[in-house]
Amino acid sequence: DGEFSAKRASTALPRCLLLPLADNKQKTDRVLVRVQDLIPEKADQLIWLRARVHTSRAKGKQCFLVLRQQQFNLQALVAVGDRASKQMVKFAANITKESIVDVEAFVRTVEQKIESCSQQDVELHIERIFVISQAEPRLPLQLEDAVRPDGDGEEEGRATVNQDTKLDNRVIDLRTTTSQAIFRLQSGVCQLFRDTLTEKGFVEIQTPKIISAASEGGANVFTVSYFKTSAYLAQSPQLYKQMCICGDFEKVFCVGPVFRAEDSNTHRHLTEFVGLDIEMAFSYHYHEVIDSITDTMVRIFKGLRDNFQTEIQTVNKQFPSEPFKFLEPTLRLEYTEAVAMLHEAGVEMGDEEDLSTPNEKLLGRLVKEKYDTDFYVLDKYPLAVRPFYTMPDPNNPKYSNSYDMFMRGEEILSGAQRVHDAQLLTDRANHHQIDLEKIKAYIDSFRYGAPPHGGGGIGLERVCMLYLGLHNIRQTSMFPRDPKRLTP
């Protein structure tokens, strides 16, 4: 249907057509141009282009289309004339939104800038248009609505899209400029993490996710049936990272999924997320580990600041936020200083008490006020609030060689120097009343000579969320998993 031949064309080749699926049978020499490359310098060239139809609207004898490729779009028009008939214009106007089309067109310059498109100085005059893949006419959500900032929607009475709807129809939501920008930035974070650590001499490892015993203790593990018995999904790669250090790899990192069966429905918890974990042996003081981790983080921030500005600006259009600030070298405060700052601000808390989430946020604001940084390290936590494998401070038994790192007042990394002596580890485990049978394999790995080591892990989604100043971790997780969501 829609087949039509031009009045004066000698060939009977159709100029607009719904191509059948089996049409991808031949490899052609046709070169498809990218929308972002269409600039006034290419004026009057005849090009082929594959893009999505963002909108199509008929106006009398013309049909205006906006064609989109990822974050770029431009205007195209089909006009009744010697190259196109009325039926062709009608065909173009009826192409459903989001359908993928192949277009042969002339690039023409325009006198007035087209403000609503990314390519503002050119438009396409279509010679031929073919539909490669048609979209259903009723879309579950409109892309303009999905990108609209929340405030605007309420004021002008225009719709914005609920987060749940977006997550249920993730395939369409991922096409928006904001989502494209967020996930490109996330890919950048992962890339920078790998590159920086590889440059520092770290080795990437892959650790098993099906394990026999819960490593951190506690009930927040998923159980899977494993042939005749059951096994658990790894809460963190901690145990295996440390075994690699005992296996003489000295500096390792791993990127992989982490599963936490916490029934928390908050803005920053997922049941499955991507963990970027580091572990390294040090020579004389665990601050070597802290310096290494903070240097990596600063390099990641600098890489994002220098190479991903377009993506950051795109996200800020829908979710405005302050740009991320940091110091180099990274600010390191001690726990006692933090408690003093909180006391000064009127918070009542004990010296050995853990920081509650509101206190962490307040501390983040105080540090931001005094030092103007969104990223800092809090060192020397009290021993009582840390897990059993944390090395106590040799100078002060109340404290431990452990540290947390914060971005925008929220914790992103919890790390420490690990106990590398089997006897001390057993003592600490007994002190915490942990069943030694369950962690026998863990303690055994330190019996045959283990170097002093430490490390920590960050969550990829949380780091992206906090860097961009977003408020819900589901925005930075492509297909998020939480206690209430298991699909898509």
Added chain:
Amino acid sequence: MPMYQVKPVSGSHVKTDLPTCMYAVPNVHALQNGEVEPAVKALEARQDEIMRKLYELKAAVEGLAKTVTTPDADLDLTVSSSSSLSSQSPTSTTFRGTTDLDALLGKVTILKLDLGALRDIVINANPAQPPLTLLVLHSVLCQRYRVLSTVHVHSSASSVPPQLLSCLGPRHPDSYARQMFQLGFTLIWKDVPKLQMKFSVQNMCPVEGEANVARFLFKLLSPYPSDPAVATLVDSWVDTAFFQLAEGSSKERATVLRALNAALGRNPWLAGPEFSLADIACYCCVLQSASASSAPTNVQRWIKACENLGHFGPAKLYLK
């Protein structure tokens, strides 16, 4: 003498217990055996404590009010000025500073015991205008107290030359244990229009301008001269240094150099017989404006005298 006197009807004076409370109600918070719950007792104790502190505060405020309104505040300066400028000023401005940082900076905490935590002074400076005066004061502070110095570059600053990163000297070997230091000196190179210092976010607003930060740091080393005339002179030289020497046109600078020459002709140092903040500020500004070589004779002599004191090492090092 009363007119009629009647003999008392009852024999002895009976002691009567007049009740103070009209209606007595059993204590709602009491437990079964009539004792008061400990939580309530604690609450009462806390309230009493707060009331006591309030009275103490009231007494302190009244004391302050008295000192403000006493005749000392309207001291007639014209009587004592001429004598104090020429004679030896009683408080010495050489650096025999007090180590009682608590008195100078106030206790870190209000409610709880002093935790002995590090008191951190944060200075945000623009790398285009490095504060020489503060570098000099920093090196003097390091001789007086245990100072933990760190230099950071803020994400807003684009490129900072390497000598600015090491301007506070080499890293202290004990810098991994912040608690062991009395004072923190954190210098952040940042894109700020004006130099800024932050110390106690709750109690102080940021201090702006190199002159004011210099005054704050100097007071940690030794108190300002108690003679108000000398103190004002020091202040006015400090302001002259920063406004006219450093930022002024070449004409203004020439005027200041002539004034310096005249002042130094009468006294060995700018504010009289003792070395003071005025000398530090003017020396640094003269050096920074690169007018040292073209200065008049008294000023040249004074510059050499300053350098002989040995505090100005970092400034000269930076300028090289």
